Every structure is written in C-alpha cells, then in structure tokens.
Amino acid sequence: MAYVAVKGGERAIEAAHAWLAEERRGDPALAELSLAQIEAQLGLAVDRVMAEGACHDRGLAALAIKQSRGDLIEAAFLLRAYRTTLARFGASEPLDTGAMRIRRRISATYKELPGGQVLGPTFDYTHRLLDFALAAEGAPPPPAPRAAAAEATMPRVTGILAAEGLMAPEPASEAEPGDLTREPLAFPADRALRLQALARGDEGFLLSLGYSTQRGYGNAHPFVGEIRMGAVTVEFAPPELGFAIELGEITVTECQMVNQFAGSKTEPPQFTRGYGLVFGHGERKSMAMALVDRALRAEELGEAVDAPAQVQEFVLLHCDNVEATGFVEHLKLPHYVDFQSELEKLRELRATAQMAGQREAAE
Amino acid sequence: MTALGYNFGYLDENTKRMIRRAILKAVAIPGHQVPFGAREMPLPYGWGTGGIAVTASIIGTADTLKVIDQGADDTTNAVSIRRFFAKVTGVATTERTGEASIIQTRHRIPETPLRQGQILVYQVPMPEPLFRLEPRLAETRRMHALADYGLMHVKLYEDIARHGHVAISYGYPVLVGGRYLMSPSPIPAFDNPKMDRMPALQLFGAGREKRIYAVPPYTSVRSLDFEDHPFVPVRADAACALCQSRESYLDEVVVDDQGGRMFVCSDTDYCGTRQSHREAAE
Secondary structure: OOOOOOOOOHHHHHHHHHHHHHHHHOOOOOOOOOHHHHHHHOHHHHHHHHHHHOOOOHHHHHHHHHHOOOOHHHHHHHHHHHHOOOOOOOOOOOOOHHHOEEEEEEOOOOOOOOOOOEOOOOOOOOOOOOOHHHHOOOOOOOOOOOOOOOOOOOOOHHHHHHHOOOEOOOOOOOOOOOOOOOOOOOOOOOHHHHHHHHHOOOHHHHHHHHHHHHOOOOOOOEEEEEEEEEEEEEEEOOOOOOOOEEEEEEEEEEEEEEEEEOOOOOOOOEEEEEEEEEEOOOHHHHHHHHHHHHHHOOOOOOOOOOOHHHOHHHHHOOOOHHHHHHHHHHHHOOOHHHHHHHHHHHHHHHHHHHHHHHHHHHO | OOOOOOEOOEOOHHHHHHHHHHHHHHHHOOOOOEEOOOOOOOOOOOOOHHHHHHHHHHOOOOOEEEEEEOOEOOOHHHHHHHHHHHHHHOOEEOOOHHHOOEEEEEOOOOOOOOOOOOEEEEEOOOOOOOOOOOOOHHHHHHHHHOOOOHHHHHHHHHHHHHHOOOOOOEOOOEEEOOOEEEOOOOOEHHHHHHHOOOOOEEEEEEOOOOEEEEEOOOOOEEEOOEOOEOOOOOOOOOOOOOOOOOOOOEEEEEOOOOOOEEEEEOOHHHHHHHHHHHHHHO
16 A cells, blocks of 8 residues: 555654754764853843743743754743743832933933933944954953942933923822733733733834834834833732832843824823833833834824734734744644645535536536 | 653643633633633644643543544644643543543544543634634624624625635534534534534633633534535545545545545544454454
C-alpha cells in the first residue's frame, strides 16, 4: 500500500526539541552566554521582555531570552506562562513617579523647567554609525561625567499646566482597578483596563498605531510634555499591618503626552493627556502607548471615532503579542479535516456552477 | 507522579474553581458564551489553551484522558497535549474512545457514539459564531441577548441565492436548545448531527478569547437551515482505503504527483478498531 502515515509522532517531537537545544547552544567551542551577561549587556531586551511578559524580574527575563535564543516574543511568552502560576497576594500602593530617582527626564514643551532637562543614557543625538571598535572586545568605557543629583522631587510638566487650568484633570477614583489577567476584557473598557492592556501590548504594534495617529488616522496633535525614567519605590500595605512597607524599587519609564482638545458642550478648550508607563527603560513603547491611550479616549471626549487607533476592540484585542503569535502560528497545526470539507464544498460549488453554465449554453 | 513544582493539573486550585464556576454557568445556559479569566498556559494561544484549561479544571485522578487533533491521536499537537497532562496529572491516557472519561478534541467528534458520563472538551479558536459578519463583541453580545440572528440567516440565504448551497463547510453554526446561536468550533459540518441530543456532556473552551460554553447531555443542537434547503452533512464520496468504512469522515491523502489519491478515516481509533475486527473475522 502506498499510504505512509503523514501524522507525526512522539519520537519526532523529541528529536526536534533535542535539535532545538543544540541550535540554542550554538558552537560549543564558544563560551556560553551567562544570565548576568544578558541582564547587564542586553538590558533593553530584558526590559522589553519584562514589559510584554508583564512580570518584573530581570533574572527570569534574562533566562527567558537565553532559552528563546533571543526571540523576544517567545521570551515574553515564557515569562507570562511562569507569571500566571504565581500566587497573587495583593496590589501594591500606586507608584509615585513624582518622587522618581530620575536618570533621564526631558520635556519637548518647555526649554527651561524646574528640575531641568536630564538627558541620561540615550541613543538620541548619537550618530548611527557602526562602531567597529566595539567589534574588537576591549577595555570598558571610561566612567561618564555625571551632574549632581537633582532635587528630591521633580514637578511634572502636566502638573504645571494643570495649575493654570489648562490641563484636563483626570477623575480621581479610590476604586480598585480591574485586572485583565483575572477578568476578561468587556467593552467598552475603562481607562485603567485599557492602560493595563497597552502596558503589556506589543511595542511594534503600538508604535505603528501611534504613528498612524500622527499621519491623519486619528487627528492627533501631540507634544511630549515629559518623559522620565528612573527608579521608583514599590510599597505594599499588608492588611494585618494597616500601613505600607517598602518592598523595593524598580525602574520604569513614564511618558505624558499633551494633546489639543477643542472643547465640547460641557468642557472648555483645554489640553488632554495621553499616558504611557512601562517597566524598565522603554521610551519608544511609553511614547507609543501615550499616543494610543489618547486616541482611545476619543469616544469619552465626544470626538469622532473613525481611525483604527481609536477603536477599543480593534486595539485592545490585537495588541497582545502572546495572543497574536499563538493564533497566527496555530495555522501551522494540521487542518486536514477542515481543508477536506472545503475541498468537498468547493467541488460541489464548481459542479453546480458548471451545470448551470451547461444549461445556459443549451438554452 | 506529577511534575515537580506544579499543582495537579498545572493550574492552582483557585483558578480551577473559577473555571468550574464558569462551566456550571455555561451548562445552565446551553450555548451561551460565559466570559472567564483565562490564564496563560505553557502552550501557545490558538493551540488548545481553552480546551486545556477546561480539562485541567475538571480532571481528577480517576479519569482516563484521550486527546485527538483532526480525529487522530498521533498528530503532533495531540501528542503534545496528552504528554502535558500525563506530566502534570499522572492520569491514565488512552486512544480508545470507549475507554476515555474525558476526550479533548480539536476539529472532530469521534465516530464512535459517546455515552452518558463521558465529557467531550472542544478546543475553540473563535467562540463567536457571528464574528465574520460582525466583529464587534459589544454588538454580538446584544444580538445574542435579543436572539437577533437575522444576520446569519441572511448570510445563508445569500449563499443559496448565489451558489445554490450554503457555502460553509466547517464551523457550521448551530442553534442550541432552540435559543442560542453557537459555533460548534471548526469541526466539519459532517460532525454537526452528532452534537444533537448527545448523551455526553460537551464543553467548549476558548483561551485567547476567554470564553467557555457548553451543551448539556441530551440537548437539542440544530444546524441552521431552511425548510426548502435542509442541512446536508458532506463527506467525500468514497470508502476508507484501510477499513472500507462508508460512514466515517475521510481525509484525502495525495499519494503521488500524478493526481493519485486515496481516502482514509480521519478517526484513527475508529479505523484501527474496524481493521482489527476484520482481521479477527478473517
């Protein structure tokens, strides 16, 4: 019989995974990458995996990057699948980014402002010329000169505008925000949930959506009010203590976009805010997030909702790269059965069409 | 023996309880999609996470699990999911439809009729039967609430007007208990009649879309049609080359590049059992 089983087996899977392990390690004559090296020298990859994996743990993110051979979406997936098994014992106090230990802080709306502009470690203003000296491994660079640390608390640019009544205030709420990892999103989703989804959303997807709002799909007029990156304290108030204790500190990047708003029947013309916050040093992501956050506020601000970035369901249900990669890649799975039924249906439809054609020709 | 460091069935007990509550609600409202807090699973979305979550929360030590994909126990994804549960639960697994207490499936219903007490867990990619006609979930929710299914009837009507047939070959929409329009998951329309008044409990899990729905035993499941254009399940007009069955759903196997092909049962257990019976009779 000519029929050979085309369906795979356990041994094939095992062999494939062994091959994968070999490829991951690469040439065994070369030194193996250590997690400490990944954490220290591929720090922005670690930050991105923590953000999209929605789990702040540099060591685990470095492990995920090593295990995934540098495929950052696969790494985010590994981290998510680990995170989901952890017990959730409570929610931290809100982070006070106003009290951030600043490493970078810039504003595009004011040349001079309280606290000053702090460039920090940035690719901005570098010339994108390949540095061939870096290819030859050499001595570490000399220490960078640093200005004296800024004053304890840097006022936010949006706060300066709000003091003048020019920035629309965000409604305060003491309600515990929803958690989209526990309760599935329902629409319309409130802003806290939208920001949660965007914070773990894919950087590339949000970047392109944010970009589209600048090119006429969403009518945005954004200014970078402020981007700040640095360490913030994480506090937790155990119910049995009744007051907050410090758990430690994490690095985050915050972006506040200032946007025009023409006013409505109930609101005077004023600036409105787009907000972005991500784990680690994720400047591009925080900016894209802030643009998309503002676009998603169109409905509540009474603006027309006609661009993709303004449509909640479109943005929030497609920004998660772990969900997206799973569903796109599932097309690799066998679909023999569905395809067979499509074949039969297509033959049936063609036969009907052919018969109709013959009838017409005969008439 | 279960995997070190993980709870029985991978998910923690609180998550399992949350999922079982969603399942109970789904059973109470046949065909209605119940949102649930789907968790990331260690397998990718779109590869059966919803079915895995459902199975993980109902499976117990006394269960016997069968996993099929495209009707077969030996397809790679079925092998992978079966091994996952063997690792995290240590329960017995089987390829025999009759011996399983839980059958997790992708794209097929076994040919062997299921009996009372068995549970069929479907992996569902898109739980919303209306999504190709109306992608907005807020809108389809309203349509389900009002049993407003005119859009789907119009689509079927237009197919018939244009082609003479309904042009849906798999994932053919059904009405459950005379009330809710439901996606049967991408099973071939051939399998739809098996769902009607099935003695086994049918559970549907969609992980990425975070929905669970159910068809309780002996519930009516009707494929949408019109009086003058009744629903017709389609299969290849051939007999299985291995077991000669003319009743089962067949996969078409291309055997050479000269247009040669043969047909074999997609349900490997059904086909294998028939072959061994024939051999025994000979």
